[in-house]
Amino acid sequence: MIDSRDDERALALSTLQQVFGYQNFRAQQEDVIVSLIGGRDAFILMPTGGGKSICFQIPALIRSGVTIVVSPLIALMKDQVDNLVALGVRAACYNSSLTAGEGRNVLDQLHQGRLDLLYVAPERLMSDDFLNLLRGLTPALFAIDEAHCISQWGHDFRPEYIRLGQLRSLFPAVPIAALTATAEKQTRADIINCLQLKDPYRVVCGFDRPNIHYSLVDKVKPYQQLCEFLLRYSEQSGIIYCLSRKRVEEVADKLSRDGYQAAAYHAGLAPEVRRSVQEDFLRDDVQIIVATVAFGMGIDKPNVRFVVHYDLPKNIEGYYQETGRAGRDGLPAEALLLFGYADIALLRGFVEKNNDPEKLRTELHKLNAMVAFAEAGICRRRVLLGYFGEVIDADCGNCDNCLNPPEQYDATEYARKALSCVYRVGQNFGMGHVVDVLRGAENQRIKTIKHDRLSTYGIGQDVSRDDWNHLLRQLIQLGYLEQDVARYSILKLTEQARPLLRGEERLKLCKPRTRVQRGKKKEHKIKGQNYDPALFEELRRVRKQIADRDGVPPYVVFGDASLAEMAVALPTSQSELMAINGVGQVKLQRYGNDFIQAINGFLCR
Structure with missing residues (x-):
């Protein structure tokens, strides 16, 4: 007798390979996918870039009906939908950025059963009209992305998420998946309770991002220290976070005057300006974004090579989430923090304006933990992971304190x-x-x-x-x-x-540090093998041409990790290219010949 779960595992793996182009699942992905296919709720905590989206996207392609994905930001929806459409998946978003005609078209597709995934904001999902529409369709699955937003203990609480707890009573037979990259113990329990998850399959993969080099310098001449850091990231994508809108604009202006492709992003800019800046960044037309924390949630751009905190973050959760936007592709990345005592006083002033005594104590505790991380003389990864209750057996060997112990x-x-x-x-x-x-x-x-x-x-x-x-x-x-x-x-x-x-x-x-230390020397390696950086840059050039032609971000064509793997394996046929991670059937047909020609041309030089 064949176990139906074995069939589900085989179908899930086949979908992973044929649609997404990956040969094998990452840790715990397969088990949670099979659980969701079988109709069980799930709580999924995986680090940024750890493969959370795959956990609900594959069940969405296998279960009958449409999967409703709750997402807090329009930019996040568009990012994920662009990626899915490039893979040949029937996906769309339904939000305020659509024209009336575009909105009607999406609803028509939904009515006619021509969508596998639909991305919506929580307030749109919980409107009476939309809920009535869903009752007649029987959704396959609800996926609540950035689920920490539902918890008042979370660092990014959003009131509009609270009503999502009604989904259980409105659709008792539909499984719910809650996904987050940033939730300590109290927030995890709150998410499960608020969403009324029933015996959820729990995945807590840990918080470690071993490819990120963490470093800190004491802020003395911050702009000079920043420029010293940027010298080794020519033509690479990065994000610089500042506390205030004024600081954002000052730093962005200075960088632009000094020849960097940099742009400012904050909530005070007009919506069309923010959209334009974000699109330019995603398409590699702008290399550096200088922003407040208003930028970045859910941005799937995988080739961000560095994140700089020009000012001190107010808590470790925010710091972890923001630094996690670097190196989503698994290739080496760096997180630099400029640490100044004036920042502590400023943040403390913001916190102490809170009239809620309990909230005040919580936020002061989190600020103190952030400062303790900054002043740690031991392995930074030990301190960072320890905050989330995760213990590692040895020093990481990839932070400033490990590579260059403080004097x-x-x-x-x-x-x-x-x-x-x-x-x-x-x-x-x-x-x-x-x-x-x-x-x-x-x-x-x-x-x-x-x-x-x-x-x-x-x-x-x-x-x-x-x-x-x-x-x-x-x-x-x-x-x-x-x-x-x-x-x-x-x-x-x-x-x-x-x-x-x-x-x-x-x-x-x-002693305090004041000079920017160099991280590990950039190695042109993937999976332990060297690749030719000249070929990698040629493949990036081909990718940019295709992306500009098709009007999509370059990483939607292929990520840097896929290009690096091509530069190692040197595929010269479609069957060889299909063995590269990230190359599925649809992308093979759309883009395969362009990259095969580029590799053949490079080898013939």
């Missing part, structure tokens, strides 16, 4: 001064006040509470404010001090501080 100094006496000051002020004040006392600040508050009479007043006036802040944060990170988040982050001594204060041990701490 250390004997900080024993400075640490004792700092700890003594925390004790003398009664363990009842925050970091700013402690630093003021150490530096002998002459302000009215210190005089009023007579802290200018303490023995620790002015004993650290020869050390800068930034250096004292850096030292105190390392003492917190190492466990000598703790911050009481519920009491305005006042500093308290821990038991671990006693031996240091009594002179029973010495302490070494890390």
Whole structure:
């Protein structure tokens, strides 16, 4: 007797190979796909670029009916639909960007059963008219993308997602898949509860993106540091994130004047300008986007080689999601953070405007965790993954602290001064006040509470404010001090501080970094094999010509990983090209001969 699940697995693998052009599933993709095909709910947490979309797209092609994909942004919908249409999949989006005629055409296709996937925004899906339409069609599956948006614990909560919890009672027999790349434990539980998932198949693949090199420098001359970093990314795509619209425009203007293909993107620009900038970036006509966090959610551009945070992100979830937009194709990428103490003060000011005490404590905790990551002297990947509850057995070997360990100094006496000051002020004040006392600040508050009479007043006036802040944060990170988040982050001594204060041990701490360090030397390798960079660039040129001709982003034709694999395998026939990952039947017919000719021409030179 043949197990029906074996049939489903065979059909899923065949679809993966024939439609998407991949020879094998990634970790856990196959099991979740088979579960969804069988009608079971699923919760899917995979890192950006880890293959989440495949998990619902293959069931959509196998199950009867249309799969409704909930997506928060028009740009995300268009991106995924463009990719699917290029693969020969019957997909469309239904949103406010369509003209009246285009909208009617999409609804006609839906009525006539000529769509496998339809992308909609949550507010459109939950409108009475659209729900009534779906009741007559019996959807195959609901896929809730960016599902962390439904959780008030999530870093990107969106009120319009809340009503999605009604889908279970409205369509009790239709399976629901919730997908996200960024959700810690509390957010995961909230997603499952809010969407009323029934015994969902759970996939938590971990958060590690081993191809991304994480690095940080202390912000001194940020624009100069940025330009030093960009020297090794000529004609490569990247994103630079800034805190304010003003900063975005300043940096973009400077880069443009200095000869970079750069453009600004923020919510204050007209919609048509934002659309134009995004299209230019996706089509490789603009190499660098300088943006606020308004840019990037769901952008599928796989060949982003770097992400720079010009200013400090407000939490690790946002940092992880934004850096995850680099290297979605699995090839080497880099994430650089410029870290300045002024950014901490600015972000803290934003956070403290919150009138909800619980929300205030949560956001302050997240900001402190972000700062702790920035000031870590150990493997950055250990700190980043540890925040999400994931432990790795060894240092990553692909971050600045692993490749270029920070310089250390004997900080024993400075640490004792700092700890003594925390004790003398009664363990009842925050970091700013402690630093003021150490530096002998002459302000009215210190005089009023007579802290200018303490023995620790002015004993650290020869050390800068930034250096004292850096030292105190390392003492917190190492466990000598703790911050009481519920009491305005006042500093308290821990038991671990006693031996240091009594002179029973010495302490070494890390010096701040100010120069951009080089990451790993760029290797022209894929799957451990060398490829000719000249052939790779020739294939990129052919891809750009085809993309411009067809009016699609270059990665819709083939991703960089596919081109690199071609440059290794040197396929000179359709059967050989079909063995390259990312080359499915439809793309083989549309583009195969152009690339075979380019490879043959290169080999004949």
